[in-house]
Amino acid sequence: MNVNSSIFIALLAGTMLPMQAVINARLARPLGSPLWAAAISGAVTTIALVIIGLAASRGLPRSEGAADVPLWSWTGGLCGAIALTAMTATAPRLGAATMIAMVVTGQVMFSLLVDRYALFGSAPYPLTPRRVLAACLLLVGALLFSKRTNP
Secondary structure, three states: OOHHHHHHHHHHHHHHHHHHHHHHHHHHHHHOOHHHHHHHHHHHHHHHHHHHHHHHHOOOOOOOOHHHOOHHHHOHHHHHHHHHHHHHHHHHHHOHHHHHHHHHHHHHHHHHHHHHHOHHHOOOOOOOHHHHHHHHHHHHHHHHHHOOOOO
């Protein structure tokens, strides 16, 4: 996969987050809780990924070496559950654009730390003035989204 394809796929993935948040927020109303809407969304995600995984790999996942990975390697789903629930709960209060601006800003800010310190076994990337400036501009943009104006 080349860089242009990767950028397109990442942009496409980004369109799914606000859609998922507002769909889940709508589901939360009759269920009475954003937590239950996120749980159902997570269950649908799990079922879809199992079906796609079985079809794509023609079998179950490999298990050799699974016991040797660090314990924290198994917590990615917990991160997803927290993010999914938070987005479901905040989208109706903030609006999709503000919520996503805050999510993206949080992602970039933490990603700078992940890159700088090669956290969780990732490759290191330097914390350059350009990257810091870009993150600061994202923060300013997110804050501008959060300021409500009266029509």
